[in-house]
Amino acid sequence: MICRGVLTNQPFLIYKARMTSTSVKHFAKVASTCHALSDETRVRLIERLGEGEQCVCDLTDSFKTGQSRLSFHLKVLKDAGLVIDRREGRWVYYSLNGAGFEELEDLVRSLKSTTSSTFRRGSCP
Amino acid sequence: MICRGVLTNQPFLIYKARMTSTSVKHFAKVASTCHALSDETRVRLIERLGEGEQCVCDLTDSFKTGQSRLSFHLKVLKDAGLVIDRREGRWVYYSLNGAGFEELEDLVRSLKSTTSSTFRRGSCP
């Protein structure tokens, strides 16, 4: 199966060159961060936290759902670096992690513009 | 459970006001798009397509995996609007869908800056 790009004629070599260990981590980072945002409940939590810091009791009230369920989703978001928590007495407050979102924006941008912005048309014999 | 934000004192009303039907769709749209990017193989596919249009045979070769597996992941990406395909004889070429990525960037941006950029500190009695 000898299929090559018109311009480079060596797409496979190019690909291997980009497969550095950091690139591998990059793939996993994008996937794990996006996984955190792949659930509608978690997206709703993010948008809610965009209004400002919220305590879990507030969220449980307005989301009208089990507390353990929200706790689970908040943990997923926290592990992804998208939110941070702060304990104050019995209550725990969650808010957005600005740094995590900037990183996310960078990741998304990097997806679109990887190496060559020129549109290379493939050709198989 | 009477927990209110310091500034508004009515966080729940604010939340309900934002729950329009378009917002609901918005949540689902972010979740579904991010789900497409929540798999490492699919992220690798995206980055590979960032180099230019690729035929499936090329991808199957360099990813060293089953053809049906790649076809499955390409379909997920296509359904999410992130890639487009083009048939040319026996071969099918995939490439990035610029419009889909712009929409994705908008979605991510909208997550960070929803309503108030002011940091509201919650307070529970």
Place this chain on the structure above:
DNA sequence: CGTACTGATCAAGTTTCATTGATAGATGAC
């Protein structure tokens, strides 16, 4: 025609994730 090839689709098996209810840990009130 028939054959060879590319890629999509299907079905079965496996894994991973989300939900639920119960429990445990931590804090504050008494």
Place this chain on the structure above:
DNA sequence: GTCATCTATCAATGAAACTTGATCAGTACG
């Protein structure tokens, strides 16, 4: 101290997603 409250964690169940191999649909070629 005991009790109540808030939140995290655990175990079990159900659902969704991923993988694999086989088959099917479409195309090219002799």
